[in-house]
Amino acid sequence: MNRLVTLALSLAFLLIAFPLISIGTTNGPPLLWWLGLMALAIGGILPPLRRVFPPKEPLPKPTKVGLPEDERVS
Amino acid sequence: MTDPQIPVDLLQWGLALLPIAVLMVLMVALRWTAPQAGAFGMFAAAGISLLAFRTPLETLAVGGAKGVWDALFILYVVWPALLLYQVTDQAGGYEALRRGITRFSNNELFVVLALGWVFSSFLQGIAGFGTPIAVVAPLLVAFGVRPIYAVAIPIIAHVWAKFFGTLAVGWLATLQVVDLADEAEVAFQTGLLLIIPVVLGGFTVVWMYGRGPALRHAWPLVLIIAAIHGGGQAVMTLVDPVLSTFIPATLALLALYPLSRWKRYADLPDTITDRPAMRTVRAHGAVEAAAPMSFAMSFLPYILLTGLTIGALVIEPLNAVLGRFSVGLPFPEATTGYGVVRAAAEPYSPIAPLTHPGTFLILTSVVTWMIYRARGYYAAQALPEGGEAGERSVMRALLADAIPASVPVIAFLAMAQIMNHSGQNDVLALGIAAVAPAMAFAFLSGSIGALGAFMTSSSTSSNVLFSDLQHSVAELKSLPEAGIIAAQSAGGAIGNAIAPANVVLGASTAGIAGQEGAIIRKTLPWTIIAVVLTGAATVLLVWVFP
Numbered sequence: 195m196n197r198l199v200t201l202a203l204s205l206a207f208l209l210i211a212f213p214l215i216s217i218g219t220t221n222g223p224p225l226l227w228w229l230g231l232m233a234l235a236i237g238g239i240l241p242p243l244r245r246v247f248p249p250k251e252p253l254p255k256p257t258k259v260g261l262p263e264d265e266r267v268s
Numbered sequence: 269m270t271d272p273q274i275p276v277d278l279l280q281w282g283l284a285l286l287p288i289a290v291l292m293v294l295m296v297a298l299r300w301t302a303p304q305a306g307a308f309g310m311f312a313a314a315g316i317s318l319l320a321f322r323t324p325l326e327t328l329a330v331g332g333a334k335g336v337w338d339a340l341f342i343l344y345v346v347w348p349a350l351l352l353y354q355v356t357d358q359a360g361g362y363e364a365l366r367r368g369i370t371r372f373s374n375n376e377l378f379v380v381l382a383l384g385w386v387f388s389s390f391l392q393g394i395a396g397f398g399t400p401i402a403v404v405a406p407l408l409v410a411f412g413v414r415p416i417y418a419v420a421i422p423i424i425a426h427v428w429a430k431f432f433g434t435l436a437v438g439w440l441a442t443l444q445v446v447d448l449a450d451e452a453e454v455a456f457q458t459g460l461l462l463i464i465p466v467v468l469g470g471f472t473v474v475w476m477y478g479r480g481p482a483l484r485h486a487w488p489l490v491l492i493i494a495a496i497h498g499g500g501q502a503v504m505t506l507v508d509p510v511l512s513t514f515i516p517a518t519l520a521l522l523a524l525y526p527l528s529r530w531k532r533y534a535d536l537p538d539t540i541t542d543r544p545a546m547r548t549v550r551a552h553g554a555v556e557a558a559a560p561m562s563f564a565m566s567f568l569p570y571i572l573l574t575g576l577t578i579g580a581l582v583i584e585p586l587n588a589v590l591g592r593f594s595v596g597l598p599f600p601e602a603t604t605g606y607g608v609v610r611a612a613a614e615p616y617s618p619i620a621p622l623t624h625p626g627t628f629l630i631l632t633s634v635v636t637w638m639i640y641r642a643r644g645y646y647a648a649q650a651l652p653e654g655g656e657a658g659e660r661s662v663m664r665a666l667l668a669d670a671i672p673a674s675v676p677v678i679a680f681l682a683m684a685q686i687m688n689h690s691g692q693n694d695v696l697a698l699g700i701a702a703v704a705p706a707m708a709f710a711f712l713s714g715s716i717g718a719l720g721a722f723m724t725s726s727s728t729s730s731n732v733l734f735s736d737l738q739h740s741v742a743e744l745k746s747l748p749e750a751g752i753i754a755a756q757s758a759g760g761a762i763g764n765a766i767a768p769a770n771v772v773l774g775a776s777t778a779g780i781a782g783q784e785g786a787i788i789r790k791t792l793p794w795t796i797i798a799v800v801l802t803g804a805a806t807v808l809l810v811w812v813f814p
Contacts (some may be wrong), residue, residue, distance in 0.1 A: 201303060201671045208336055208678045215333035216597035216616075219326060231329040234336075234682065238310050241303035241675055 200240050207237030274321075274606040274691050281699035283320045284692035287313035287683060288723065295768065295785045296792070302772045302784040303672060306679030313683045317690035322605025330602040331689030334616055335682030337597070339769075341619060342398055342677050342725065346773055348629030349402030350669045353777055354662045355637045356569055359645035360560025362410035368563025376412075376546065377477050377486055378533045381493070383407050384421035385473050386520050389497060390574075392429035393517035398725075398773045399625045400426045403570070405778040416783060417545035419774030420790035421473050423765050428465040430727040430761035431458060432501060432513040434625075438728040438757065439509050446735045446753065453750040454757075455509045457809055459502030461714075461758035464801045466498035467491075472794050478540040485537055489527060496520040514582075561645055569636045576628040590622035608691035637662070673776035676784075677725075677769045684723040693723075693733055701741040709745055710810045711803035713738055713752050717759025718799050725769030730760035751810035755802060762798045765791045 211233040218227030274280075290312045294305035310332070317323035317331075356362060373379050387407075388400035401422050408418035431438040439455065448454050470490040474482045500516025527533065559566075581587055596615030603609050621627055640646060687693050697716050704712055716738060720730025735756055742752040764770055771784045771791070 198668060198671060201675050202667075204303070204307075204675050205671055205678070208675065208682075211329075212333045212336040212340075213597060215329045216599055219330055219600050220598045227326065227329050230333060231325060234329070234332045237675075238307040238679060238682075241301075241307045241679075242311075245300070245304060 197244070200244060204237045204240040207233045207240070209237075211237065274608060274695060276695055276698045276702055278699075280320065280695050283316050284687070284695040284699075286316055287687060287692070288719075291680075291683070291768070292788075296788055299785045301782045302676035302768060302775070303679070306676035306683070306768065310679045310683040310686065313686040313690075313692070316692065317604075317686055321608075321690040321692060323686075323690040324604065327602040327604055327610075327689050328686060330599050330610075331685040331687075332682045334599060334689075335685035336678055337616060338685065338724070338729070339674075339678040339681040341617075341624070342681075342769055342773070343674050344619070344621070344624055344626035345398045345402060345629065346673050346677065346776065347666070347670045348626045348633060349399065349773075349777060350673070351662070351666050352403075352569055352573075352629050352633040352636070353406050354665045354669075355633045355640070356566070357406070358649060358662055358665070359640040360649045361566045361569070361640070361645075362406060364559040364561045364563060364566035365407065365410055367559045368566055371563070373528050373533070374535045375528075375533045376536050376543075377474065377482055377540070378489070378528060378536075379411060380408065380413060380421070380477050380545070381470070381473055381486065381489065382524050382528075383411065384413075385425040385470055386493060386517075386524055388422040388426040389429045389513075390517045390521045392426045392433040393514040398770055399629070401770055401774040402777045403573070405774045409778050412547050413545055414547050415778040415780040416786050416790060417476055418778050419771065419780070419787045421476060421545070423770055423774060423787075423791055424794050425469040425473050427761050427764045428462050428469055428497060428501075429513045429517060430721075430764050431462065431731075431757045432505070432509060433517075436510040436512065438731055438760070441728045442731045442735050442753070442757065446739050448739075448749060448753065450750060452506065453813075454753050455505040455512070456502065457750045457754035457813070458757045459498075459505040459512065460809070461754050461802055461805055462501060462761060463494075463498035464758070464805060465762050465798050466501075467494045468794065468798050468801070470494050470497075476545045476790075478543050478545075481537070481540045481542075485532075485540060489530075489533060492527065493520050493523070496523060560649060561640075561643070565639075565643075568639065569632050572635055573628055573632045576631055577625065580623055580628065587623060591620045593622055594618040594620040602689050604689070604691055606691055608689070608694065610689050669776050669779075669781065672781050673772050676772045680768045680772075681724065684729075687723065688733060693720075694737065697734055697737050697741075701737075701745075706745040706747055707807055707810075709741060710747055710751065710755065710806050713742075713755040714759030714762070714802040714806055715799050717756040717761075718763030718795065719759075721760045721763025722767050725764065725767035727757070727760035727764060730763065731757060734760075748810050748814055751806055751813060754809065755806040758802050758806075759799060762795060762802060765795045765798070 211230040214230030215227045287309050291305055291309035294300040314328055383404055388404040391400040404422040405419045409415055474486045496516050496519050501512050504512035504515055580590055596618030598614040599616045601612040700712050701709055716734055717730050720733045721727050738752050738756045739749055742749050766788055771787045775781050775784050
């Protein structure tokens with residue numbers, strides 16, 4: 195899966211967790227906060243998973259601010 | 269806040285520290301990217317909460333969700349700041365700005381100090397929430413500063429303004445959580461301690477630029493600005509803490525003009541040959557092609573941003589009206605098996621979007637885009653082979669930058685709240701307090717503040733987390749509250765220099781997402797020195813004002 199798509203999915207899962215947990219732990223059915231907790235876990239696991247399943251795509255292009263010419267970047 | 273049931277021993281303290289250690293090792297030593305390290309740190313904090321801190325899943329969920337909400341305060345700066353960056357950049361604004369600044373002063377070091385230290389501090393005085401980093405980092409890159417330094421410089425140089433900045437939001441939050449006997453004394457002593465990051469920040473920027481020869485050239489300039497920033501802030505705390513950063517930061521900005529006319533700073537001396545922070549070879553009178561727009565037009569977004577922010581925050585009736593609208597969701601009381609309790613909130617930490625800097629950045633972006641579009645700058649910058657320009661290109665670039673920046677900010681703050689709700693933060697602070705004699709605790713109290721800022725990327729949040737605890741320990745150890753709360757506040761400001769969310773924000777706006785570890789390697793030594801000096805000064809303060 196493309197890096198940006200993975201992170202976009204991760205972001206969506208993390209964001210949706212907030213209202214689900216708030217509603218589920220206050221007035222709504224408990225199922226909602228369980229779903230929210232799962233969303234938090236899925237959103238959190240996606241970025242590190244990319245280390246386990248490294249992408250086949252080439253690394254992203256350097257931006258025009260000059261990362262490749264910055265030999266002191268580290 | 270904390271039940272005595274929670275064990276405070278070396279094992280528990282080490283476990284509480286583990287998520288932070290994991291995060292630092294992954295980012296700095298193993299060079300994981302921020303989204304990967306942040307998410308892993310969140311799981312580490314959750315795992316330790318479940319296994320060693322008797323935290324129920326519902327409490328974990330509440331902590332994590334509050335972290336997501338806390339992150340939205342920062343993301344509401346990240347997305348609009350990146351939007352403003354793209355709106356300006358794709359019209360050729362940064363190229364024009366770089367050329368204009370070069371003409372303003374022939375002294376490259378003077379410009380780096382003016383943008384990286386004085387302008388970022390001015391922005392912190394009014395805006396905050398990461399705005400100085402998001403705005404200044406791309407400006408420095410456009411000027412020719414290497415991206416890593418372009419992020420590290422404003423981060424280090426503006427933290428002195430964190431606590432009393434944004435019209436003293438950190439100070440006002442502290443007054444909400446701690447019942448202080450002498451508020452004026454606490455504010456003044458905090459102002460005194462914050463002189464340390466002012467002076468250290470200015471000299472570090474100069475050192476980063478050109479090492480020893482640059483220090484010999486710029487020391488009078490640094491001392492003058494430091495006197496305005498640090499001395500001005502300390503004195504202003506006696507008059508009105510709310511304006512104690514804003515006024516000296518504005519005075520320093522105004523002082524730049526007479527200082528730029530000073531013959532000593534007309535040109536950069538030839539003795540400065542090693543310029544590690546700069547990308548380009550110094551050009552002496554090189555002739556360049558015409559700029560994409562005038563300097564005044566390239567500076568338009570910053571004039572707009574400043575005007576909007578000052579107007580909305582300083583004009584009290586307008587601020588009151590705009591601040592009336594706020595949003596937030598409720599959370600129930602959260603507890604753990606060790607009796608750690610976090611109170612219910614109805615609503616939790618509501619956000620007032622109309623007085624938030626993100627709104628000012630969005631308005632600035634929209635107005636700037638309309639003006640630049642009307643003047644044809646986007647069409648002029650379009651690639652000759654049919655490349656796109658304008659809104660589609662801006663939005664595509666915004667998504668590519670903002671999505672990778674958003675995930676780690678949420679992960680860091682969810683991790684911080686999970687640690688807070690499980691009692692790991694309490695064990696960390698109480699552990700230090702338990703083993704340290706009174707004066708040693710005074711020395712370490714600033715580092716607790718710095719730890720809070722590292723975890724939450726906010727001096728305000730650090731004080732909300734730890735001020736009450738520091739106050740209680742100060743009473744137990746018969747230490748003066750003013751010195752200890754001042755140390756907590758100064759440490760909370762300094763800790764922002766290594767706060768991952770700040771670093772992610774800077775890396776994104778400077779176009780070097782993924783290089784967060786390299787930035788922290790630049791800011792970490794500074795932070796350690798600043799915390800140690802603050803600790804020593806705190807010991808002196810509690811000894812002089814017992």
